Amino acid sequence: MAVQLMSRYFPVGIHTLKASLYPSVCPACRVWTLEHKLSAWPENPQTLLSSLCSRSFSSAKATGRGRDLNESRPAQSSETVTEEEADAEEGFGTLSEKFSSRRFFQKATAEFHELKIRTEWTTEEEELKRKPWRGRRNTPYWYFLRCKALIKEDKLAEALDLFEGQMLKEERLQPEEMNYTVLIGGCGRVGYLKKAFSLYNDMKKRGLTPTDATYTALFNACAQSPWKDSGLQSMLKLREQLQEKDLELNTISYRALLKACAFCSDLRMCLQVFKEMVQKGHSITTETFNFLLMGCIKDKESGFRFALQLWQQMAKLDIRPDGYTYNLMLTAARECSLGDPLVASELLLRVPEESSAMPRQRPGRQRQRAKDRGGKELGPAAGPQLNVEDLERRMFPEHLVKPAKPLVSQQTGAEEETTMLDSGTSENLPALRPNRLVPSFSTANGELSPGACSSPNLLDFPIPKDNLVSLGTVDTPSDRLALMGNLEGFLKKMREDDVAANIKTFTLLGELVEPGSPSESSLLAVLEEHNVRPDLTFFNTLVRKKSKQGDLKGAKSLLPVLVKKGLSPNLHTFCNLAIACYKQVDGMQLLADMKRSRINPNIHIYGALINAAVKKLDYAYLIDILRDMSNTQTAPNEFVLKMLEFAAQYPPDFDPYKTREPYLAKINGFRAFYFRWLKWMAAEEQPHPWAKYRTGKESRSPASTGEE
Incomplete structure (x- = not known):
């Protein structure tokens, strides 16, 4: 019935009627428009008739094909019709150019806009010819587990393609918070900062609420970014957004924020975040101080002195270091300097006023914990014991202050004012040999005697000064290792804290021990005593150390030992040997x-x-x-x-x-x-x-x- 009704009122055919609705379009454009408009043409004839309305009838009358609708109109001659049609063909579409520059007079459909956007970003084979999903319907939790497994296998690109291609585009599933968090965490581990924040923004657009794990992953992405300036800006912006929303971070998120500050900023910002953690009652653990030590390593001028001060603060709070803490101390000794020896002597060797009044606790003792109104544990009650502002003042003194108490000479048994450590002069210090560590001591007659006894271990707390007045010149990494007891004293301190040395520890010690010393020659024997098997990185470090000294023969002598341990040299080994090839014969x-x-x-x-x-x-x-x-x-x-x-x-x-x-x-x-x-x-x-x-x-x- 509907077809008959349409054929009655439109005897010319439905396609001709559609073409007549666009009289202002050139023939080439009209054909292209019809190909897209035919797909959107309504199937219901009543809807078609109501949409066309008067424009359809006016088009039919203009072409002379609506005689059955208006029988009273006189018929025109064939010559007149032919001339009008000829004029219409000659001036077809030219009148609209005088009044408008638009190409289309009708509004484009939503399908046309979507097609245009898709073709800008993807090819026609991927989007226009995409086949419907015919596989099994998976759940968001299945995609979470699958993406987690791919990220663990170091296949982040496959995990992102699985989430964005299959889950969102093909299956069109609604993702959950866990799907975004696991991908943001994977991007954070490799430093893919831009993608991590892109997923975070897409997550918020879908109305999903980020969790503490999401913020932890974002801060970790800022820390691992290859561009530290960009990571710092993103970290500051995210932290500002969290403060505006009045969102409280948990302890793990604060540690990730502390890590981002240590990698992208400096120690001062780390101390600000550390102060905020203490004020909000979060637990202060060894891992927290490890991130602060990372911030100390960023300062190449005085980082070693900062690390020693943080070590003393850990001893005051009775926080036991772990193996990672000891490795960070060795890294600080390798890469950072002590700074001004006068400032270091004043801040490291002076007896702290609060140490005598503070009772020392055992590591296994149960500490008191503070609770908020909801009953949640906030961590150790370190408020009265840990004063971050005082720690910051000691680490960054505005000017040198004279010691409040003179150092005590145990040989005389009386207090003697040996020297006044002033920032302007160093006249009272003894003459020291360059590039060597020579501590200064007080003798019985009040004179200073350099090298009167062995150097102390500054890792001990309290420091056994034994007539120690000041530190001498500390320039080389071996000198900084001597302040921590050298090889024997450092390993002894690790045994006292029940910390086992690993191959990373011995690799760092191999770089720090004094060249040609007995400690360097006995390093392999000490390594066997601790039941640690040497790896190729350990031998490459020793070869590189010999090569930097210009000892190519000594570097080559380590190759038989390397092969004896069941290892074979790699590209890093030959690269370390190439450092000492100053002669053409050796290089070729x-x-x-x-x-x-x-x-x-x-x-x-x-x-x-x-x-x-x-x-x-x-x-x-x-x-x-x-x-x-x-x-x-x-x-x-x-x-x-x-x-x-x-x-x-x-x-x-x-x-x-x-x-x-x-x-x-x-x-x-x-x-x-x-x-x-x-x-x-x-x-x-x-x-x-x-x-x-x-x-x-x-x-x-x-x-x-x-x-x-």
């Missing part, structure tokens, strides 16, 4: 041995050889290295190119016409070879840190190549 022999062992040299090995050759200004050596790089097709990186550019430059006072330098005689030949070498060698392209974690739309996005 090293490359030949690597090729004989079927180990292809990488850019790091070539960089170490180039660095050694540049230090000696051996241009013939440099040409041989560059020629070998071209044979192995090893692309140079930015560091190597900087060293080569430095070697290719003439010295500022070099004049080849006045003087003839034996080391600079071949610089012109090297410059000619180097500039030709640059033309056929392609530079190494550094991959983006997040490139392997991008999927689908993100990898094709042009804006994703330069983010930070």
